[in-house]
């Protein structure tokens with residue numbers, strides 16, 4: 771099951787009490803994840819559902835880590851997340867965001883083991899651009915929706931990753 775697979779990935783996490791709200795937000799079995807495996811932390815610890823935690827841990831250890839070593843010659847110490855579970859609608863709509871179900875994570879940047887800070891931004895210099903392009907492309911196969919700089923004004927400074935099933939079955943990668 772999901773928690774066992776997460777443990778096998780080397781992730782650090784704990785279970786939290788269920789989240790529920792009158793306006794339809796729901797996260798019945800929240801996980802607070804503080805380590806993604808392979809020595810990659812996540813700060814602050816993120817509250818998401820187990821499937822999202824597993825997808826993020828797999829993405830970090832399999833894609834983010836190797837991409838950072840290739841682009842920067844350094845390991846990734848930490849993923850800086852901007853948003854896990856939040857009870858809110860999508861910007862500019864009344865429809866609940868995938869964040870309202872713990873089904874999404876926003877990544878704002880990365881801290882490398884050598885101390886460098888890498889921010890998700892709209893117009894990064896090389897090698898940050900190479901790194902961000904590579905992980906964004908890799909995220910596309912692992913998540914159902916991938917939004918980031920260039921998608922729209924709301925995503926100019928973070929990558930939004932979520933696991934919401936799409937009616938078409940296809941992933942949205944913008």
Ligand SMILES: [Zn+2]
Nearest residue numbers: 874875876930
């Ligand atoms: Zn988001």
